[in-house]
Amino acid sequence: MLDEIKLLDKDGMRLDGRKLDQLRPIRMEAGVLDNADGSAYIEWGGNKVIAAVYGPREAQPKYLQDPSKAIVQVSYNMAAFSSDERVRPGPNRRATEISKITAEALESVVLTGNFPRASIDVYIEVLEADAGTRCAGLTAASIAIADAGIPMKDLVAACAVGKIDGQLALDLGKKEDNFGQADMPLGFVPGTGEISLLQMDGHMTIAEFKAAMQMCMAACKHIHELQRDALRRRYAVNYADMSEPEAEQ
Amino acid sequence: MFGCDAMADDVQRTDRVIVVPGEQVGDSELKSGNGTYRKGDLIFSAQLGIVNFRAGFVNVIPFAGKYSPKPGDSIIGIVQDAGPNSWMVDIGCPYPAFLHANESPWKVEFGATTQHLNVGDVVLAKIGQVDETRRVNLTMKEQGLRKLNTGQIMKIVHTKVPRIIGKNGSMISLLKEHTGCRIFIGQNGTIWIDGELEGMRKASAAINIIDRGTHLHGLTDEVRAYLNGNPPGNDDERM
Numbered sequence: 001m002l003d004e005i006k007l008l009d010k011d012g013m014r015l016d017g018r019k020l021d022q023l024r025p026i027r028m029e030a031g032v033l034d035n036a037d038g039s040a041y042i043e044w045g046g047n048k049v050i051a052a053v054y055g056p057r058e059a060q061p062k063y064l065q066d067p068s069k070a071i072v073q074v075s076y077n078m079a080a081f082s083s084d085e086r087v088r089p090g091p092n093r094r095a096t097e098i099s100k101i102t103a104e105a106l107e108s109v110v111l112t113g114n115f116p117r118a119s120i121d122v123y124i125e126v127l128e129a130d131a132g133t134r135c136a137g138l139t140a141a142s143i144a145i146a147d148a149g150i151p152m153k154d155l156v157a158a159c160a161v162g163k164i165d166g167q168l169a170l171d172l173g174k175k176e177d178n179f180g181q182a183d184m185p186l187g188f189v190p191g192t193g194e195i196s197l198l199q200m201d202g203h204m205t206i207a208e209f210k211a212a213m214q215m216c217m218a219a220c221k222h223i224h225e226l227q228r229d230a231l232r233r234r235y236a237v238n239y240a241d242m243s244e245p246e247a248e249q
Numbered sequence: 250m251f252g253c254d255a256m257a258d259d260v261q262r263t264d265r266v267i268v269v270p271g272e273q274v275g276d277s278e279l280k281s282g283n284g285t286y287r288k289g290d291l292i293f294s295a296q297l298g299i300v301n302f303r304a305g306f307v308n309v310i311p312f313a314g315k316y317s318p319k320p321g322d323s324i325i326g327i328v329q330d331a332g333p334n335s336w337m338v339d340i341g342c343p344y345p346a347f348l349h350a351n352e353s354p355w356k357v358e359f360g361a362t363t364q365h366l367n368v369g370d371v372v373l374a375k376i377g378q379v380d381e382t383r384r385v386n387l388t389m390k391e392q393g394l395r396k397l398n399t400g401q402i403m404k405i406v407h408t409k410v411p412r413i414i415g416k417n418g419s420m421i422s423l424l425k426e427h428t429g430c431r432i433f434i435g436q437n438g439t440i441w442i443d444g445e446l447e448g449m450r451k452a453s454a455a456i457n458i459i460d461r462g463t464h465l466h467g468l469t470d471e472v473r474a475y476l477n478g479n480p481p482g483n484d485d486e487r488m
Binding site: 037038055056057058067068109111114115116117118146147148149150151152153154155189190191192227228231232235236 | 267269270271272284286288293295296297298311312313314315317343344345381382383
Protein backbone atom coordinates (compact mmCIF):
# COMPACT_ATOMS: atom_id res chain seq x y z
CA MET A 1 0.00 0.00 0.00
CA LEU A 2 2.70 2.39 1.09
CA ASP A 3 4.64 2.06 -2.15
CA GLU A 4 1.63 2.23 -4.40
CA ILE A 5 0.76 5.85 -3.72
CA LYS A 6 2.97 8.36 -5.43
CA LEU A 7 3.14 11.59 -3.48
CA LEU A 8 5.45 13.39 -5.88
CA ASP A 9 5.13 13.63 -9.65
CA LYS A 10 8.07 13.47 -12.02
CA ASP A 11 8.61 17.24 -11.82
CA GLY A 12 8.87 17.02 -8.04
CA MET A 13 5.46 18.62 -7.49
CA ARG A 14 3.19 17.44 -4.68
CA LEU A 15 -0.39 16.20 -4.84
CA ASP A 16 -1.84 19.66 -4.30
CA GLY A 17 0.57 21.25 -6.77
CA ARG A 18 2.95 22.66 -4.18
CA LYS A 19 6.70 22.62 -4.32
CA LEU A 20 8.57 20.73 -1.61
CA ASP A 21 9.38 23.86 0.39
CA GLN A 22 6.04 25.59 -0.05
CA LEU A 23 3.48 26.23 2.68
CA ARG A 24 -0.25 25.92 2.20
CA PRO A 25 -2.12 29.24 2.09
CA ILE A 26 -2.47 30.72 5.59
CA ARG A 27 -4.89 33.35 6.83
CA MET A 28 -4.98 34.60 10.42
CA GLU A 29 -7.18 36.98 12.32
CA ALA A 30 -6.89 38.20 15.91
CA GLY A 31 -9.76 39.16 18.20
CA VAL A 32 -12.61 37.20 16.62
CA LEU A 33 -14.54 36.47 19.83
CA ASP A 34 -16.15 39.05 22.11
CA ASN A 35 -16.58 36.99 25.24
CA ALA A 36 -13.05 35.67 25.56
CA ASP A 37 -10.21 37.86 26.85
CA GLY A 38 -8.27 37.10 23.69
CA SER A 39 -8.91 35.07 20.58
CA ALA A 40 -7.65 34.17 17.14
CA TYR A 41 -8.82 32.34 14.06
CA ILE A 42 -6.57 30.63 11.57
CA GLU A 43 -7.17 29.01 8.22
CA TRP A 44 -4.21 26.94 7.17
CA GLY A 45 -4.82 24.97 4.00
CA GLY A 46 -7.87 22.90 4.86
CA ASN A 47 -7.54 23.50 8.60
CA LYS A 48 -9.87 25.88 10.37
CA VAL A 49 -8.99 26.52 14.00
CA ILE A 50 -10.25 28.95 16.65
CA ALA A 51 -8.27 29.69 19.81
CA ALA A 52 -9.69 31.51 22.83
CA VAL A 53 -7.85 32.68 25.95
CA TYR A 54 -9.21 33.47 29.39
CA GLY A 55 -7.18 34.96 32.18
CA PRO A 56 -4.91 35.34 33.91
CA ARG A 57 -7.47 34.31 36.50
CA GLU A 58 -7.27 32.54 39.80
CA ALA A 59 -6.32 28.90 39.17
CA GLN A 60 -9.06 26.44 40.05
CA PRO A 61 -8.95 23.90 41.69
CA LYS A 62 -6.71 25.53 44.27
CA TYR A 63 -4.15 22.73 44.46
CA LEU A 64 -3.08 23.58 40.92
CA GLN A 65 -1.95 27.07 41.97
CA ASP A 66 1.75 27.79 41.92
CA PRO A 67 2.68 30.58 44.36
CA SER A 68 5.65 31.59 42.20
CA LYS A 69 4.09 31.74 38.75
CA ALA A 70 1.02 31.33 36.59
CA ILE A 71 0.16 28.03 35.00
CA VAL A 72 -0.94 27.62 31.40
CA GLN A 73 -3.75 25.17 30.78
CA VAL A 74 -4.71 24.17 27.27
CA SER A 75 -7.69 22.27 26.06
CA TYR A 76 -7.40 21.03 22.47
CA ASN A 77 -10.64 19.77 21.02
CA MET A 78 -11.70 18.54 17.62
CA ALA A 79 -15.28 19.29 16.65
CA ALA A 80 -17.37 16.23 15.86
CA PHE A 81 -17.68 17.45 12.27
CA SER A 82 -14.02 18.38 11.83
CA SER A 83 -12.98 15.26 9.96
CA ASP A 84 -14.53 13.15 7.18
CA GLU A 85 -15.30 10.51 9.76
CA ARG A 86 -17.22 11.75 12.79
CA VAL A 87 -14.92 12.52 15.72
CA ARG A 88 -16.30 11.09 18.94
CA PRO A 89 -16.67 14.09 21.30
CA GLY A 90 -14.69 14.29 24.49
CA PRO A 91 -11.05 14.02 25.44
CA ASN A 92 -9.03 11.15 24.07
CA ARG A 93 -5.42 10.07 24.21
CA ARG A 94 -4.41 12.25 21.27
CA ALA A 95 -6.25 15.41 22.46
CA THR A 96 -4.75 15.05 25.94
CA GLU A 97 -1.27 14.77 24.48
CA ILE A 98 -1.68 17.80 22.20
CA SER A 99 -3.14 19.86 25.05
CA LYS A 100 -0.13 19.03 27.19
CA ILE A 101 2.58 19.78 24.62
CA THR A 102 0.83 22.99 23.53
CA ALA A 103 0.61 24.17 27.13
CA GLU A 104 4.32 23.51 27.60
CA ALA A 105 5.19 25.28 24.36
CA LEU A 106 3.20 28.36 25.41
CA GLU A 107 4.43 28.34 28.99
CA SER A 108 7.98 28.84 27.73
CA VAL A 109 7.12 32.23 26.20
CA VAL A 110 4.51 33.64 28.59
CA LEU A 111 6.01 35.73 31.40
CA THR A 112 4.30 33.58 34.00
CA GLY A 113 6.24 35.12 36.90
CA ASN A 114 4.01 38.22 36.69
CA PHE A 115 0.94 36.32 37.78
CA PRO A 116 1.58 34.02 40.73
CA ARG A 117 -1.26 31.64 41.63
CA ALA A 118 -3.07 32.42 38.41
CA SER A 119 -4.05 30.31 35.47
CA ILE A 120 -4.09 31.20 31.78
CA ASP A 121 -6.68 29.02 30.08
CA VAL A 122 -6.41 28.40 26.38
CA TYR A 123 -9.13 26.65 24.39
CA ILE A 124 -8.25 25.39 20.93
CA GLU A 125 -11.21 24.27 18.85
CA VAL A 126 -10.51 22.54 15.57
CA LEU A 127 -13.46 23.20 13.28
CA GLU A 128 -12.00 21.49 10.26
CA ALA A 129 -8.94 19.26 10.20
CA ASP A 130 -6.60 18.61 7.32
CA ALA A 131 -3.27 17.53 8.88
CA GLY A 132 -1.15 19.90 10.93
CA THR A 133 -3.82 20.96 13.41
CA ARG A 134 -1.45 20.99 16.37
CA CYS A 135 0.77 23.50 14.55
CA ALA A 136 -2.21 25.60 13.49
CA GLY A 137 -3.59 25.39 17.05
CA LEU A 138 -0.33 26.48 18.66
CA THR A 139 0.10 29.31 16.15
CA ALA A 140 -3.44 30.55 16.79
CA ALA A 141 -3.11 30.14 20.56
CA SER A 142 -0.05 32.34 20.74
CA ILE A 143 -1.84 35.09 18.78
CA ALA A 144 -4.81 34.77 21.16
CA ILE A 145 -2.55 35.10 24.22
CA ALA A 146 -0.99 38.27 22.82
CA ASP A 147 -4.48 39.55 21.97
CA ALA A 148 -5.50 39.01 25.59
CA GLY A 149 -2.77 41.44 26.63
CA ILE A 150 -0.81 38.81 28.50
CA PRO A 151 2.92 39.65 28.67
CA MET A 152 5.08 37.25 26.70
CA LYS A 153 8.64 37.09 25.41
CA ASP A 154 7.66 36.42 21.84
CA LEU A 155 5.06 34.64 19.74
CA VAL A 156 5.49 30.94 19.07
CA ALA A 157 5.22 29.95 15.43
CA ALA A 158 4.71 26.33 14.52
CA CYS A 159 4.99 24.34 11.35
CA ALA A 160 5.57 20.73 10.34
CA VAL A 161 8.07 19.19 8.02
CA GLY A 162 8.02 15.62 6.76
CA LYS A 163 9.38 13.09 4.32
CA ILE A 164 7.42 11.95 1.30
CA ASP A 165 8.75 9.61 -1.38
CA GLY A 166 12.18 9.94 0.22
CA GLN A 167 12.26 13.74 -0.03
CA LEU A 168 11.82 16.37 2.66
CA ALA A 169 8.62 18.36 2.29
CA LEU A 170 7.28 21.31 4.25
CA ASP A 171 3.85 21.42 5.88
CA LEU A 172 2.42 18.01 5.02
CA GLY A 173 -1.14 17.66 3.75
CA LYS A 174 -3.45 14.90 4.87
CA LYS A 175 -2.44 12.27 2.29
CA GLU A 176 1.22 13.11 2.67
CA ASP A 177 0.87 12.71 6.41
CA ASN A 178 -0.89 9.36 6.11
CA PHE A 179 1.32 7.82 3.44
CA GLY A 180 4.63 9.65 3.92
CA GLN A 181 7.65 8.30 5.77
CA ALA A 182 7.97 10.97 8.48
CA ASP A 183 6.20 13.93 10.03
CA MET A 184 7.88 16.38 12.39
CA PRO A 185 5.95 19.28 13.95
CA LEU A 186 8.12 22.08 15.28
CA GLY A 187 7.28 25.02 17.54
CA PHE A 188 9.84 27.78 17.18
CA VAL A 189 10.38 31.09 18.98
CA PRO A 190 12.13 33.27 16.38
CA GLY A 191 13.09 36.03 18.84
CA THR A 192 15.11 33.79 21.10
CA GLY A 193 15.87 30.93 18.73
CA GLU A 194 14.30 28.48 21.19
CA ILE A 195 12.45 25.37 20.16
CA SER A 196 9.35 24.98 22.28
CA LEU A 197 7.80 21.95 20.60
CA LEU A 198 9.39 19.10 18.71
CA GLN A 199 7.85 15.76 17.91
CA MET A 200 8.48 13.20 15.20
CA ASP A 201 6.71 10.27 13.63
CA GLY A 202 8.54 7.93 11.26
CA HIS A 203 12.18 7.85 10.28
CA MET A 204 14.78 10.33 9.09
CA THR A 205 18.55 10.17 8.85
CA ILE A 206 20.52 12.64 10.94
CA ALA A 207 21.39 14.63 7.81
CA GLU A 208 17.73 14.74 6.83
CA PHE A 209 16.76 15.77 10.34
CA LYS A 210 19.20 18.68 10.25
CA ALA A 211 18.00 19.81 6.84
CA ALA A 212 14.38 19.43 7.97
CA MET A 213 15.02 21.64 11.00
CA GLN A 214 16.51 24.38 8.83
CA MET A 215 13.61 24.19 6.41
CA CYS A 216 11.03 24.31 9.17
CA MET A 217 12.65 27.17 11.08
CA ALA A 218 12.66 29.29 7.93
CA ALA A 219 8.96 28.56 7.47
CA CYS A 220 8.27 29.41 11.12
CA LYS A 221 9.89 32.80 10.62
CA HIS A 222 7.48 33.46 7.77
CA ILE A 223 4.52 32.33 9.89
CA HIS A 224 5.77 34.55 12.71
CA GLU A 225 5.53 37.55 10.39
CA LEU A 226 1.94 36.60 9.54
CA GLN A 227 1.15 36.39 13.25
CA ARG A 228 2.55 39.85 13.88
CA ASP A 229 0.56 41.25 10.96
CA ALA A 230 -2.65 39.69 12.27
CA LEU A 231 -2.13 41.38 15.65
CA ARG A 232 -1.28 44.76 14.17
CA ARG A 233 -4.26 44.64 11.84
CA ARG A 234 -6.60 44.17 14.80
CA TYR A 235 -5.92 47.71 15.97
CA ALA A 236 -4.79 49.35 12.75
CA VAL A 237 -8.49 49.76 11.81
CA ASN A 238 -8.97 52.45 14.43
CA TYR A 239 -5.57 53.86 13.92
CA ALA A 240 -6.01 56.71 11.46
CA ASP A 241 -2.43 57.96 11.49
CA MET A 242 -0.89 54.58 10.98
CA SER A 243 0.65 54.07 7.60
CA GLU A 244 1.08 50.34 8.12
CA PRO A 245 0.79 48.46 4.86
CA GLU A 246 -2.02 45.93 4.83
CA ALA A 247 -0.69 42.49 5.47
CA GLU A 248 -0.26 40.31 2.45
CA GLN A 249 -1.38 36.75 2.76
CA MET B 250 -7.59 64.22 42.56
CA PHE B 251 -8.29 61.01 40.73
CA GLY B 252 -4.94 59.48 41.40
CA CYS B 253 -4.37 60.05 37.71
CA ASP B 254 -1.41 58.17 36.39
CA ALA B 255 0.92 60.75 34.93
CA MET B 256 1.75 58.29 32.18
CA ALA B 257 -1.03 59.39 29.88
CA ASP B 258 -0.65 63.07 30.42
CA ASP B 259 2.27 63.54 28.14
CA VAL B 260 1.98 60.72 25.70
CA GLN B 261 4.12 61.78 22.79
CA ARG B 262 2.14 61.42 19.63
CA THR B 263 5.13 60.88 17.40
CA ASP B 264 6.09 57.57 18.94
CA ARG B 265 2.68 55.91 19.00
CA VAL B 266 3.54 52.85 17.02
CA ILE B 267 1.83 49.49 17.41
CA VAL B 268 4.17 46.78 18.62
CA VAL B 269 3.67 43.08 19.22
CA PRO B 270 5.34 40.85 21.82
CA GLY B 271 8.95 40.15 20.98
CA GLU B 272 9.46 43.28 18.91
CA GLN B 273 12.49 45.39 19.75
CA VAL B 274 11.52 48.77 21.20
CA GLY B 275 14.77 50.15 22.57
CA ASP B 276 18.46 49.72 23.11
CA SER B 277 20.99 50.14 25.92
CA GLU B 278 20.42 53.90 26.12
CA LEU B 279 16.90 53.49 27.43
CA LYS B 280 15.50 51.92 30.57
CA SER B 281 12.99 49.12 30.38
CA GLY B 282 9.58 50.34 31.56
CA ASN B 283 6.10 48.84 31.78
CA GLY B 284 5.14 46.19 29.27
CA THR B 285 8.71 45.55 28.19
CA TYR B 286 11.55 43.23 29.08
CA ARG B 287 15.29 43.42 28.69
CA LYS B 288 17.46 40.80 27.10
CA GLY B 289 21.15 41.66 27.03
CA ASP B 290 21.48 45.24 25.84
CA LEU B 291 18.20 45.37 24.03
CA ILE B 292 14.65 46.05 25.16
CA PHE B 293 11.71 44.16 23.72
CA SER B 294 7.98 44.59 23.96
CA ALA B 295 6.18 42.03 26.10
CA GLN B 296 2.68 43.08 25.14
CA LEU B 297 0.53 44.11 22.23
CA GLY B 298 0.23 47.87 22.49
CA ILE B 299 1.71 51.21 21.56
CA VAL B 300 5.21 52.41 22.35
CA ASN B 301 5.72 55.38 24.61
CA PHE B 302 9.03 57.00 25.56
CA ARG B 303 9.10 58.93 28.77
CA ALA B 304 11.85 60.11 31.13
CA GLY B 305 14.42 57.71 29.72
CA PHE B 306 12.05 54.78 29.95
CA VAL B 307 10.45 52.94 27.11
CA ASN B 308 6.97 51.66 27.91
CA VAL B 309 4.41 49.69 26.01
CA ILE B 310 0.86 50.78 26.79
CA PRO B 311 -1.14 47.61 26.22
CA PHE B 312 -4.43 47.51 24.31
CA ALA B 313 -5.86 44.83 26.57
CA GLY B 314 -5.03 42.92 29.72
CA LYS B 315 -5.96 42.61 33.33
CA TYR B 316 -5.42 45.35 35.87
CA SER B 317 -2.38 44.80 38.04
CA PRO B 318 -2.88 46.38 41.46
CA LYS B 319 -0.43 49.00 42.71
CA PRO B 320 -0.37 50.30 46.29
CA GLY B 321 -2.13 53.66 46.56
CA ASP B 322 -4.41 53.18 43.55
CA SER B 323 -8.01 54.26 44.08
CA ILE B 324 -10.26 51.57 42.72
CA ILE B 325 -13.91 50.60 42.58
CA GLY B 326 -14.63 47.03 43.59
CA ILE B 327 -17.60 44.73 43.92
CA VAL B 328 -17.95 42.66 47.08
CA GLN B 329 -17.68 38.97 46.21
CA ASP B 330 -17.87 37.33 49.59
CA ALA B 331 -18.23 38.30 53.23
CA GLY B 332 -16.36 36.43 55.96
CA PRO B 333 -16.77 36.86 59.74
CA ASN B 334 -14.08 39.49 59.85
CA SER B 335 -13.40 40.53 56.28
CA TRP B 336 -14.68 40.82 52.72
CA MET B 337 -13.33 39.59 49.42
CA VAL B 338 -13.65 42.23 46.73
CA ASP B 339 -13.49 41.77 42.97
CA ILE B 340 -11.30 44.55 41.59
CA GLY B 341 -10.86 43.18 38.08
CA CYS B 342 -7.41 41.70 38.61
CA PRO B 343 -6.64 37.98 38.57
CA TYR B 344 -7.15 37.65 42.30
CA PRO B 345 -9.89 38.86 44.64
CA ALA B 346 -8.73 41.58 47.02
CA PHE B 347 -8.97 41.26 50.78
CA LEU B 348 -10.65 43.96 52.83
CA HIS B 349 -10.31 43.45 56.58
CA ALA B 350 -13.00 44.81 58.91
CA ASN B 351 -10.33 46.91 60.65
CA GLU B 352 -9.62 48.62 57.33
CA SER B 353 -13.26 49.62 56.87
CA PRO B 354 -14.63 52.98 58.02
CA TRP B 355 -17.07 51.28 60.40
CA LYS B 356 -16.89 49.62 63.78
CA VAL B 357 -17.65 46.05 62.77
CA GLU B 358 -18.61 43.41 65.31
CA PHE B 359 -17.13 39.96 64.72
CA GLY B 360 -19.52 38.09 62.42
CA ALA B 361 -21.52 41.17 61.56
CA THR B 362 -19.72 42.14 58.37
CA THR B 363 -22.84 41.81 56.24
CA GLN B 364 -24.53 44.59 58.18
CA HIS B 365 -22.14 46.98 56.47
CA LEU B 366 -21.27 45.39 53.14
CA ASN B 367 -22.94 42.47 51.47
CA VAL B 368 -22.26 40.47 48.34
CA GLY B 369 -22.82 42.64 45.27
CA ASP B 370 -22.22 45.96 47.02
CA VAL B 371 -19.89 48.41 45.34
CA VAL B 372 -17.10 50.11 47.24
CA LEU B 373 -14.68 52.89 46.57
CA ALA B 374 -11.42 51.75 48.13
CA LYS B 375 -7.69 52.09 47.92
CA ILE B 376 -5.04 49.42 47.40
CA GLY B 377 -3.14 49.09 50.67
CA GLN B 378 -0.48 46.47 50.15
CA VAL B 379 0.40 44.00 47.44
CA ASP B 380 2.85 41.25 48.35
CA GLU B 381 5.10 39.15 46.10
CA THR B 382 2.46 36.51 45.55
CA ARG B 383 0.08 39.31 44.57
CA ARG B 384 -2.15 39.07 47.60
CA VAL B 385 -3.98 42.39 47.64
CA ASN B 386 -5.10 44.22 50.77
CA LEU B 387 -7.58 47.04 50.47
CA THR B 388 -8.23 49.93 52.78
CA MET B 389 -11.19 52.23 53.21
CA LYS B 390 -9.67 54.19 56.06
CA GLU B 391 -9.07 57.37 54.10
CA GLN B 392 -11.35 60.29 53.55
CA GLY B 393 -13.75 59.88 50.66
CA LEU B 394 -13.52 56.09 50.55
CA ARG B 395 -16.95 54.62 51.05
CA LYS B 396 -19.69 52.33 49.91
CA LEU B 397 -21.39 53.50 46.72
CA ASN B 398 -25.14 53.28 47.21
CA THR B 399 -26.59 55.02 44.18
CA GLY B 400 -25.72 55.51 40.53
CA GLN B 401 -24.39 53.04 38.02
CA ILE B 402 -21.04 51.46 37.23
CA MET B 403 -19.45 50.61 33.92
CA LYS B 404 -16.23 48.85 33.05
CA ILE B 405 -13.51 49.68 30.55
CA VAL B 406 -10.01 48.36 29.95
CA HIS B 407 -7.82 49.77 32.72
CA THR B 408 -5.20 51.09 30.29
CA LYS B 409 -7.77 53.56 28.95
CA VAL B 410 -8.32 55.17 32.36
CA PRO B 411 -5.82 58.01 31.74
CA ARG B 412 -7.59 58.87 28.48
CA ILE B 413 -10.95 59.18 30.23
CA ILE B 414 -9.41 61.45 32.83
CA GLY B 415 -7.63 63.46 30.15
CA LYS B 416 -4.74 65.87 30.36
CA ASN B 417 -4.87 67.44 33.82
CA GLY B 418 -8.38 66.05 34.17
CA SER B 419 -9.69 67.90 31.12
CA MET B 420 -11.85 65.09 29.80
CA ILE B 421 -13.41 64.18 33.14
CA SER B 422 -14.25 67.80 33.97
CA LEU B 423 -15.80 68.15 30.52
CA LEU B 424 -17.99 65.14 31.23
CA LYS B 425 -18.99 66.39 34.66
CA GLU B 426 -19.72 69.86 33.41
CA HIS B 427 -21.99 68.75 30.57
CA THR B 428 -23.84 65.94 32.31
CA GLY B 429 -24.13 67.29 35.85
CA CYS B 430 -23.13 63.86 37.13
CA ARG B 431 -20.76 62.82 39.83
CA ILE B 432 -18.20 60.58 38.16
CA PHE B 433 -15.36 58.60 39.67
CA ILE B 434 -12.91 56.54 37.67
CA GLY B 435 -11.14 53.73 39.47
CA GLN B 436 -7.63 52.89 38.32
CA ASN B 437 -8.89 49.35 37.66
CA GLY B 438 -11.15 50.61 34.88
CA THR B 439 -14.40 50.58 36.80
CA ILE B 440 -16.30 53.85 36.52
CA TRP B 441 -19.02 55.09 38.82
CA ILE B 442 -21.56 57.60 37.50
CA ASP B 443 -24.28 59.14 39.63
CA GLY B 444 -26.81 61.87 38.80
CA GLU B 445 -29.95 62.49 36.80
CA LEU B 446 -31.02 59.67 34.49
CA GLU B 447 -30.48 61.69 31.31
CA GLY B 448 -27.06 62.85 32.50
CA MET B 449 -25.98 59.31 33.31
CA ARG B 450 -27.08 58.12 29.90
CA LYS B 451 -25.14 60.90 28.24
CA ALA B 452 -22.05 60.31 30.36
CA SER B 453 -21.96 56.59 29.65
CA ALA B 454 -22.44 57.20 25.92
CA ALA B 455 -19.58 59.70 25.98
CA ILE B 456 -17.36 57.22 27.83
CA ASN B 457 -18.18 54.64 25.18
CA ILE B 458 -16.96 57.07 22.54
CA ILE B 459 -13.69 57.51 24.40
CA ASP B 460 -13.43 53.77 24.94
CA ARG B 461 -13.77 53.16 21.21
CA GLY B 462 -11.38 55.85 20.00
CA THR B 463 -8.74 55.82 22.69
CA HIS B 464 -5.83 55.96 20.34
CA LEU B 465 -7.25 58.57 18.01
CA HIS B 466 -6.28 62.19 18.19
CA GLY B 467 -8.75 65.05 18.66
CA LEU B 468 -10.83 62.93 20.99
CA THR B 469 -11.66 65.73 23.40
CA ASP B 470 -13.17 67.75 20.54
CA GLU B 471 -15.26 64.82 19.42
CA VAL B 472 -16.57 64.22 22.92
CA ARG B 473 -17.31 67.91 23.38
CA ALA B 474 -19.25 67.92 20.11
CA TYR B 475 -21.25 64.93 21.28
CA LEU B 476 -22.03 66.49 24.65
CA ASN B 477 -23.13 69.67 22.91
CA GLY B 478 -25.70 67.67 21.01
CA ASN B 479 -23.90 66.76 17.79
CA PRO B 480 -23.86 63.02 17.24
CA PRO B 481 -20.33 61.73 16.59
CA GLY B 482 -19.58 60.75 13.02
CA ASN B 483 -18.44 57.19 13.64
CA ASP B 484 -21.05 56.25 16.21
CA ASP B 485 -22.34 53.21 14.35
CA GLU B 486 -19.05 51.89 13.09
CA ARG B 487 -18.52 49.62 15.98
CA MET B 488 -18.79 45.97 15.09
